[in-house]
Amino acid sequence: MKSLNLQSMAKCATARVVRLWILGLAVAGALTTLPAATPAAAHGERSQQAFLRMRTLNWYDVKWSKTELNVNDEMELTGKVHVFSGWPQAVARPGESFLNVGEPGPVLIRKSAFVGEVPVPRTFSMDVGKDYEYKIVLKARRQGRYHVHVQINVKDGGPIVGPGQWITIKGDMKDFTNPVTLLEGSTIDLETYGITWTYIYHFFWMAAAAAWILYWFMTKGIIVRYWQVKAGKGRELIGQSEKRIGAITLAAVLLAVLVFYAAANREFPRTLPMQAGLLTGISPIDEPRSTVAVQFKGGSYTVPGRELRIRAKVTNNGKEPIRLGEFTAAGLRFLNPEVFTTRPDFPDYLLADRGLSVSDPNPIAPGETRDLEVIVQDARFDIERLSDLAYDTDSQFGGLLFFFSPSGERQRAEIGGPVIPKFQAGATL
């Protein structure tokens, strides 16, 4: 087979080929970009059904230690969570849960996480009806303004998103470092660790593959080979000399694999398998039993007024008189302005500081049992789509009531049950 005037043909082809390659890469880029990376849950909490959010995890005392940070600064996201006793049957119980952060990508990294005293880089188990305290240490990585939520993922239940706060990060991600000390003593920057070598190793092999493909393509191409195979001369295409090239290449590839493998073992003689497993026996918050007993007596939801009315029988078994100060559900806080005279520091979109009132504002005396009507009314109830309760298959609400005594002691009581929607004439949902 004779080579023919190759340069001139190559020239005529080159420009078009370059353009085609660019087109091809663009197509490839578009195709590979379609299924994008895991989406961030910005306000994803609203899209979850109301009864799920109200009757799974009741978030309270959520605090962000800072809302403005520089790159490399650390902050703490702390709070408590009550696992609702009437956990809906539609959701798997939180036997396997993971303490997570709802943020748009790792703009803050999670340096450590605790539930109670126990570090939870792994999945842990929670019990229904109990309360847990958590702490997440976050380190600012990327500049910008981000909504940062606490979140607990429940296996077979999905992510349950808690309250979110806007966090502003100043500086430049280029300056971010993530120093980690290895057990053998040295310190590395995990942000960049091993990346250069990963590129080198991968691109070395990819270049080798490209060379192999182009070698066979440049000798006789595709169409000519097709004609030859069609003409029954396929055997001539792969003869002894071609097989020899193949054998040498394979030997070189396997040798390279061996050398790389041995080098890795020499450089990292002590390695561990990845660590995984369920953490059980995490103790809930240890505190005296609540001295308030609350019994749900029925409720209604007035659709046009965005008003939830709860009838409850409240018994004060404590030594001090108490007043109802707060109702919280799905991260929203409805406060009784008669009890909360100052506005607590909490994200505005979740804080209805005048959203709660009681039929009888007088304190409940020690030993007294009283039938109360609790009225929860605020636009936030609607904005955060808790009013969608009327659409749910299991239209029961749930949440926590907080009672306060003159000495400032807080008592917590769970409440929940079915509510009847009231549609007034002409009103729409």
Added chain:
Amino acid sequence: MSASTESGLPAGKTWKSKEEFLGCVILTDWILLVILFAVLLGSFHIHYMLLAGDWDFWIDFKDRRMWPTVTPIVAMCFAAASQSFFWTRFRLPIGATTVVLALLIGEWINRYDNFWGWTFFPINLVFPSALIPMGFWLDIVLMISGSWLVTALLGGLGWGLLFYPINWPVLAQYHQATEIDGVLLTLADLIGFNYVRTGTPEYIRMVERGTLRTFGKDVVPVAAFFSGFISMLVYFLWWNVGKWFSTTKYLEIEEV
């Protein structure tokens, strides 16, 4: 490039000269290569993302049992089909190499653009699995043996066995031990913990789950052999899948 006119080609009056004819052949060759590469890249990439998915995405999913079992089996599908096409039609020993290179180019574009560029996951969390030496192995076994049966058996087994060793040179560094708050972790676990993934909780990892526990701590060889055996079966099946589609008959206009 050298081209030959001895194979009974349809040289008619359309061509002014042999040079022009050959130039056209070469240009068409390049166009074919580009199109084939893009098609293989796109289709294999989707197949692989759906089936290998998280195992290939994240450093803390690359365990000793599930990852070396699942990934080669899933990758074998397109490698076998592509070999069937390139070998039976063109006697080109590049089917597997081409398809794994296409996949890796696609994966790297995806990891760099999406995972790092848009979502800022560091590359050491999201780099793909290495596959290229497996492609060489499969192509050259087919080339030297000239038999798809030998390639299925020997090639398929080697395909499964090679996977972990060729990934270890990058993986080893991330299996060094560290500790956070008194919990022992590998760097791979720690990267997964540090760099928050809202939709990827720790419990969805499948780290050494399964029932192949008979051989104690030698987890990888058992997984690799198992993967190799399944790869053989996948090879038989997908060689034929490749064959069904290595035809222009779907493009022909037929009288119905």
